[in-house]
Amino acid sequence: MTNVPTELFYTKDHEWIRQEPDGSCIVGITHHAQDSLGDVTFVEMPSTGQNFDRGSVFGVVESVKAASDLYMPLTGEIIEINEDLNDSPENVNNDPYTAGWLIKIKPSEEISMDDLLNSENYKKEIGES
Numbered sequence: 271m272t273n274v275p276t277e278l279f280y281t282k283d284h285e286w287i288r289q290e291p292d293g294s295c296i297v298g299i300t301h302h303a304q305d306s307l308g309d310v311t312f313v314e315m316p317s318t319g320q321n322f323d324r325g326s327v328f329g330v331v332e333s334v335k336a337a338s339d340l341y342m343p344l345t346g347e348i349i350e351i352n353e354d355l356n357d358s359p360e361n362v363n364n365d366p367y368t369a370g371w372l373i374k375i376k377p378s379e380e381i382s383m384d385d386l387l388n389s390e391n392y393k394k395e396i397g398e399s
Contacts, residue, residue, distance in 0.1 A: 272398055273301040275367055280392035283341040286367065287386060290374075295381070297343060298371040299331060299362060302396045307333040310362040313355045315340075315372060320348045322375075324385070329372065331362065340372065344381060350374035 278286045284303035288296045304310065312332040322328050322342040329340040352371050355361060362370040393399035 272305065272393075272396060273367070274389045274393050274398070276389040278367070279343075279386040279388060280395070281341065281343045281386060282395055283343075284396075285341060285343050287343050289381065293377070294349060295344060295346070295375050295377060296371050297373050297375060298366055299340070300392070301366050303338070304363050304366045304370070307331060307338060308335040309333055310359045313359050313362060313372065315351045315355070316348050318348050318350060321378070322346065322348070324379075342375075343386065344375060344377045345379045346375040346377040348373055349376045 278288050280286050280300060284300045286298050286300050290296060310331055310333045314330040316328050322345065324342055324345045326342050327339045328342045331338050331340060351373050354369070364370065387395060390399060
């Protein structure tokens with residue numbers, strides 16, 4: 271069974287979002303997504319300071335099986351990227367919800383939970399509920 275933490279929010283594109291106390295959001299890919307990709311070999315990420323609209327591609331995860339686009343879950347500015355993934359892309363596989371996070375964003379819009387899934391709805395989305 272897939273690990274789907276209840277405190278996070280999810281997209282249908284298999285990204286997870288955690289809102290931090292300062293209003294910023296950490297984004298990564300779900301356990302389900304990394305499991306489907308197989309062994310991650312490279313993560314292409316944006317530069318800090320770049321702005322993206324919700325739904326736009328902000329990077330790519332490459333694995334032994336495929337390359338998969340990463341979609342921005344919220345409109346906002348990239349304020350930090352996980353530099354550790356340059357040397358250790360396998361963190362996405364080994365620990366997708368902590369060491370394998372991808373980006374930190376400063377949302378430029380009100381975060382609408384209507385556009386995101388809670389853990390129960392994400393489990394339904396991936397056929398595990």
